Amino acid sequence: MLTVNSCAAVDCRWPPLCCLWPGRGDRMVTLNFGQKIFFSVLSVAGLSVLLISLPLLFNSASHFMQIASDHARTDSVMLGEMVQPALVFEREDMAQGLLEILQQSPDVLAATIFSVDPADGSESLFAHYGDQTLLSDIQLNRTDRTQVERVGSYLIAVSPVRSSGATVGYVRLVVSQSNIETHFQETLIYVTVAVIVALFIAGYLAVASRRAILKPIQDLGQVTQLVAQTQDYGTRAKSDSEDEVGDLVVSFNAMLDTIEEFDRQRMQKEREILQLNQNLERIVDERTVELQNSMAVLRKTVEDLRETQGKLVEQEKMASLGSLVAGVAHEINTPIGVGITAASHLTQSLGELQQRFLDGSLTKRQFADSVAEMTETVQMISKNLERSAALVKSFKMVAVDQSSDDMRVFNVKEYIENVLMSLKPKLKRTRHEVIVNVAEDLTIFSSPGALSQIVTNLIMNSLLHGFDETEQGRIELKMQQTGDELVFDYMDNGKGIPAAIRDRIFDPFVTTARHKGGSGLGTHILYNLVTRVLGGTVTLEPERQPGVHFRLRFPVRSDVGPMDIPIAGAR
Ligand SMILES: Nc1ncnc2c1ncn2[C@@H]1O[C@H](COP(=O)(O)OP(=O)(O)OP(=O)(O)O)[C@@H](O)[C@H]1O
Ligand SMILES: [Mg+2]
Incomplete structure (x- = not known):
């Protein structure tokens, strides 16, 4: 399991500082950069001063103690040497006189000289100086060596007095430590003053270094803000320092140089784009005007073309009517010719019969033969006239229908036969075969004129294009009704439509027979008739x-009653 240090467990941004200074370390992190520099320099300087001054103080204290202790030792030894004769000769006055010299040493508060009885080794006060009460509590430690002890605020130095190898007495000095304390206090004051001065200097240095470091950074920050606000990339940061901050300012200015160059290029590009846009707009305007003019011209051309196309279609229709009329004339020519010949023969027979009757040479038998012959001739005339009338009737119906798109009810097979009859002049000199595969009773409501033109166009195309190299072609027209729709399949076994024009077969003016007078409108008219007229x-x-x-597929209505059916050819 992960154990978390207690000082790092709090939400601390700089754990070492929190561990060093629990509760407050984290707050340090929130200081600004200048404050951090200030406090860091101050703390380092303060810590350094403390680290130097504390051992110094300690050293000087022990040094003073040592000096004082040495002095006390030296004094007691010297005093012992000096009072030795007085002890040996038991001259108390002499000893007392020597002790009086100690007045010159204000540190020595009291001094006592003990004499030792050589017989029993007992000691007795020999002479003394100073405040004896100070010595009342202090026991004399008899010793062979000089000793210095610290008792309370005093130093007690005890030194043996020897004569001829034997201890004849002791000297005991009570030395005040006030001098040491004074020295120590003075040192302390010096050190404290030095620490304070050092801290002041450190503080000043901290402020100065903070200013030295921060000033260029703050200047840089201000320039950055100015650039961000004004977008003026010509602004430059100033720095006299040649340190890292100076390098930063140089880099920043270099960056501004680059941005300024980019900005200049961008603006240049924008100006160019603007210029291009304006040019483009002008060109577009000019082109629009040109286009509008072209459109107007085009529209006019299309209108002209439509008009021309309409005229051509009309001409085509007229041409087809013309060929129909030519066919009619040709077809009727025979029965009419036969009729005329028969009529002139009848006239001639009648003249001969009349002459014989006037001559009286007319026999009964001759009369009967002549009447029979004339009756036959009249019948022939009548038959040919009837045939002519039938021809005219069917041609008339087809011709009238061809020139109009009116809808009516008609029998499909009968109507197709009539159309084929009108085409007979084209077909009869050939060996081509036309098969009409249509139910006898198929009656529809549609436009017979359109159907007639369609069938005529298709058959003419088969004859002119499909069978132009074929003697015996076969054409099949198959029609059957499926619901309300008539499906008309037109097939021939000719050479087929060239692949190059198959995809455009219903477009106007597509023809392979322009040299033969073809206009390429036949299948286009067929397409229009099927789609527009028949729907x-x-x-x-x-x-x-x-x-x-x-x-071909086109809608038809076969549910029209007899009353609705207009009589064919009644127009
Ligand atoms: N049954 C067919 N067999 C072979 N080619 C055909 C047939 N029908 C049409 N074509 C081809 O399609 C072309 C276009 O026919 P379309 O009837 O539109 O024009 P056209 O017959 O050339 O001229 P016109 O305007 O006098 O009819 C023809 O030139 C011909 O090449
Ligand atoms: Mg054609």
Whole structure:
């Protein structure tokens, strides 16, 4: 288990300081940098002064003690030497006189000389000096050597007095320590004053060093704030010092140089971008105007093209009507010609019959033969006229329908047959075969005109393009109704639509037969008729190759009652 030191357990940002100074160490960390410098220098200086002065004080105290003790020892020894004759000759007055000299030593408070009886070794007071009460409590320790002891605030020095190797007495001195104390106190005062002065000097140095260190940093901070506020990267920090802070200022100024250069380049780029934008806007405006002009021209061109296309479509329609009329003329020509020939033959027969009747040479048999022949001729005329009338009727229906997109109900198969009849002039000199695969009773509500144009276009394309190199082609028209929709499959087995134009087959003016007078509008008209008039779709099926397969789908209504059905050709 992790054990946490008690001083580090508190929320302390600098654990060593908290351990050193519990409770307050952490607060030190919250001091600002200047205060930290100040207190650090002061503490180091104070600690150093204390570390130096305390041992010094201690040393001087022991030194003074030693000196005092040595003095007391020397004094007692010297006094012993001096009083030896007085003791030997038992001259108390002499001893007393010698003791009086001690008045010159204010430290010596009292002195006593004891004489020792050589017989029994007992001691007795011989002479004394000073305050004897001081000595009353102090026992004499008889000793062979000089001894100094500290008793209370006094130093007691006891020294034996010898004569001829025998101890004849003792000298005892009581020396005051006040001198030592005075010396010590003086030293203490000196040391204290020195400590205080040292602390003052340290404090001054701390303030000075704090200022020396902090001033450039504060200046740098102010410049930084100024730069941040004004964004003026031309501002520079000043520093006269050549230390680390000076290096920092130099680096900071170098950084400002770089930023200023970047800023200058940025502004230059911004100006260029602004200029470019303005140019771009101007160019865009000019281009917009040009584009608008072009659009107007384009719109006009498109309108012209549409108009031209409409005219071309109309021309195409007219051309198809023209060929229809040519076909009609050609088709009717035969029965009418036959009729005219028969009519002139009838006229001739009638003239001969009339001549014979006037001559009276007309026999009954001749009359009967002539009438029978004329009846036959009249029947022939009548038949040919009827055929002509039928032709005209069907051509008329197809022609009228082709020129309009009106909707009506019609029988599909019958109508397709009529369309094919109108195309007979184109088909009859060929060996191509057209198969109409449509139910007899398929009746729809749709636009027969559109259907007629579609079928005509498809068959004409098969004849002109699909079978241009084929003698015996096959065309199939298959129509069947699925719900409300008629599916019309148109197929031929010709050479097929060239791959290059398959994708654009319904676009206008796409043709491979321009040299033969093709305009490329046939399939485009077909597409428009299916999608716009019939409301359906037309696709070129890909699977039939060679040959073509167009699939048309368009909505039809077959649920129209007989009353609704307009009579075909009634228009
Ligand atoms: N049944 C087909 N077989 C082969 N190619 C065809 C067939 N139908 C159309 N094409 C090709 O498609 C082209 C476009 O036909 P489209 O009917 O649109 O124009 P066109 O017949 O060339 O001219 P026109 O405007 O006189 O009809 C034709 O030129 C032809 O190359
Ligand atoms: Mg065509």
